[in-house]
Amino acid sequence: MKLTKTKLEGVIILEPKVFGDNRGFFMESWSKRQLEELGLYYDFVQDNHSSSTRRGTLRGIHYQKGEHSQAKLVRCVRGAVFDVAVDLRVKSPTYGQWIGVELSEKNKKQLLIPRGFGHGFVTLTDDVEFMYKADNYYCQESDRGILWNDPQIKIEWGIDEPILSEKDKRHPALSEINESELF
Numbered sequence: 766m767k768l769t770k771t772k773l774e775g776v777i778i779l780e781p782k783v784f785g786d787n788r789g790f791f792m793e794s795w796s797k798r799q800l801e802e803l804g805l806y807y808d809f810v811q812d813n814h815s816s817s818t819r820r821g822t823l824r825g826i827h828y829q830k831g832e833h834s835q836a837k838l839v840r841c842v843r844g845a846v847f848d849v850a851v852d853l854r855v856k857s858p859t860y861g862q863w864i865g866v867e868l869s870e871k872n873k874k875q876l877l878i879p880r881g882f883g884h885g886f887v888t889l890t891d892d893v894e895f896m897y898k899a900d901n902y903y904c905q906e907s908d909r910g911i912l913w914n915d916p917q918i919k920i921e922w923g924i925d926e927p928i929l930s931e932k933d934k935r936h937p938a939l940s941e942i943n944e945s946e947l948f
């Protein structure tokens with residue numbers, strides 16, 4: 766397992782060891798023990814799987830507030846996405862900053878996003894299958910979002926007119942959100 770830190774403390778790129786042979790490949794896509802050997806302690810309780818039909822589909826930026834906050838270990842098992850984490854910890858030196866990384870079926874990279882961050886991705890291909898683990902259960906009442914094209918955060922998605930859910934079209938900008946709703 767290769768680990769690469771990002772400029773957002775706690776957000777880490779993981780690359781599992783891939784064993785290729787004449788049949789295809791094998792990898793341990795998640796091992797609690799391997800993460801703990803790297804000093805990463807997470808108790809994941811829910812696995813999620815989303816499918817996006819069209820290239821240019823954007824889901825985000827999402828988080829769950831308060832005690833329902835979720836750490837996520839995310840990966841793309843079919844196609845490719847540009848995956849983004851945004852620091853929502855108001856006292857953090859990188860508050861409001863973002864990082865982005867391409868996650869794909871080919872590169873098999875994963876992004877580990879601790880609690881206190883927003884998360885989103887845009888699909889770079891058609892027929893994307895995206896899977897992730899979360900360390901806290903879904904809670905609809907705590908579900909929150911930030912506008913994907915927030916002029917303060919300035920995420921470089923590489924796309925001007927993404928396909929969005931009705932919910933994701935209506936999120937507030939970060940500056941409109943009360944700090945008590947953040948981390």
Ligand SMILES: Cc1cn([C@H]2C[C@H](O)[C@@H](COP(=O)(O)OP(=O)(O)O[C@H]3O[C@@H](C)C(=O)[C@@H](O)[C@H]3O)O2)c(=O)[nH]c1=O
Nearest residue numbers: 813815824825827828837884885886902903904930932
């Ligand atoms: C996220 C989630 C949604 N749902 C339901 C609610 C809704 O009816 C339907 C679709 O939900 P959404 O539109 O929120 O799905 P989606 O836009 O894919 O939401 C996801 O986006 C990515 C970026 C994340 O980081 C995730 O945590 C999650 O917020 O699925 C659950 O039952 N459990 C869950 O954990």
